[in-house]
Amino acid sequence: MSQNHPYRSFEVPSNAPFELKPSPGKGWGAFSTTKIDRGAVILKEKPLFVIRKPHEQITEEDVWTAFQHLAPSAKQHFLNLRDNACGPFTHMTKAFAENSFEVSNRTWLGASISPVHGLFLLHSRFNHSCIPNSKIPTNSDEIVTSFATRDIMAGEEITFCYNDDFECRNRHERHQALRFACNCKACLIGTPFQQLSDIRRTLIRGLNYLTHGVDVNGQRQEGPTSPIIVDRELKKAAENFCIPLSSRLIYELLVAYLLEEEGLLDDLRLERLNPTLWQITGSFHTESNASIARLAMKQKSWLEKFCMAFGLYGRADVADHVVSKGLRMLRGLSIES
Numbered sequence: 648m649s650q651n652h653p654y655r656s657f658e659v660p661s662n663a664p665f666e667l668k669p670s671p672g673k674g675w676g677a678f679s680t681t682k683i684d685r686g687a688v689i690l691k692e693k694p695l696f697v698i699r700k701p702h703e704q705i706t707e708e709d710v711w712t713a714f715q716h717l718a719p720s721a722k723q724h725f726l727n728l729r730d731n732a733c734g735p736f737t738h739m740t741k742a743f744a745e746n747s748f749e750v751s752n753r754t755w756l757g758a759s760i761s762p763v764h765g766l767f768l769l770h771s772r773f774n775h776s777c778i779p780n781s782k783i784p785t786n787s788d789e790i791v792t793s794f795a796t797r798d799i800m801a802g803e804e805i806t807f808c809y810n811d812d813f814e815c816r817n818r819h820e821r822h823q824a825l826r827f828a829c830n831c832k833a834c835l836i837g838t839p840f841q842q843l844s845d846i847r848r849t850l851i852r853g854l855n856y857l858t859h860g861v862d863v864n865g866q867r868q869e870g871p872t873s874p875i876i877v878d879r880e881l882k883k884a885a886e887n888f889c890i891p892l893s894s895r896l897i898y899e900l901l902v903a904y905l906l907e908e909e910g911l912l913d914d915l916r917l918e919r920l921n922p923t924l925w926q927i928t929g930s931f932h933t934e935s936n937a938s939i940a941r942l943a944m945k946q947k948s949w950l951e952k953f954c955m956a957f958g959l960y961g962r963a964d965v966a967d968h969v970v971s972k973g974l975r976m977l978r979g980l981s982i983e984s
């Protein structure tokens with residue numbers, strides 16, 4: 648049956664390190680045809696077409712209008728899309744939603760410009776994993792690029808994580824958001840890894856709350872249901888950016904360690920994490936604190952860094968007040984807590 652499947656008409660570039668084929672239980676997927684090194688580009692892809700609107704505002708008419716402007720071969724490719732490789736889509740908006748990526752979400756003079764969504768025939772064949780081996784970061788141009796986040800062996804399925812906040816979500820929350828049951832290592836119920844994974848991701852969510860003062864959705868958590876931070880004083884301190892530098896360093900290092908254990912500490916994540924860590928380390932003004940922080944950062948493993956930094960636990964720093972003030976200013980809060 649897969650021999651004359653419409654996806655056979657999708658042209659994978661001859662230099663791309665993967666092929667499209669059925670992926671048991673997941674429709675079709677992309678499988679590596681050679682070893683792909685960590686950090687390597689897997690595919691750069693141009694969209695079939697783009698729609699310059701927020702996702703929730705895209706209508707049947709928008710997709711139909713874009714479709715009408717396509718060349719005949721591109722029209723055929725769009726019509727070849729199948730709902731998870733099975734039947735044709737019932738609505739053009741559904742076909743677009745399932746096969747599109749946000750390609751740019753820019754700001755100009757502080758105002759956000761309407762996001763752009765593009766339809767990508769090949770990248771949309773990549774299936775999801777909560778512990779993926781690739782990443783597709785949002786770019787400022789309209790080309791989508793995937794990178795290997797670890798070495799991928801020939802024959803392995805190439806996957807990426809469909810949601811940005813999944814490092815902070817437990818299995819149940821992830822499956823609710825995905826609307827399908829993922830079967831990756833972090834989702835296989837009853838395994839020690841899965842149980843630890845839920846604990847790790849919950850901890851990461853809490854630690855992020857403590858450092859950013861808000862939950863994963865950018866909001867403060869209000870109300871008594873399943874509090875992320877149980878200690879009300881600590882929650883208030885986080886929301887007012889009164890968490891001392893010593894705790895900030897410890898929390899960030901613990902996040903790094905937990906992400907590594909979870910298999911999520913890839914180079915792109917490190918690019919975000921490292922400047923924050925060095926910024927915190929450079930902010931200590933109390934010399935004894937600064938030297939412990941520098942020593943911690945010199946350690947080889949994340950666990951060693953964390954254990955060394957834990958020596959700072961409970962220690963105040965001369966710079967704490969200034970840092971809190973600065974953070975509150977940046978978030979538009981009153982300078983005094």
Ligand SMILES: C[S@@+](CC[C@H](N)C(=O)[O-])C[C@H]1O[C@@H](n2cnc3c(N)ncnc32)[C@H](O)[C@@H]1O
Binds near residue numbers: 745
């Ligand atoms: C963008 S498509 C991915 C390619 C799709 N498998 C195909 O054949 O066209 C997304 C859909 O693939 C399926 N899918 C993706 N990842 C999956 C996973 N880890 N487990 C089960 N189904 C998955 C789901 O049906 C999802 O709605």
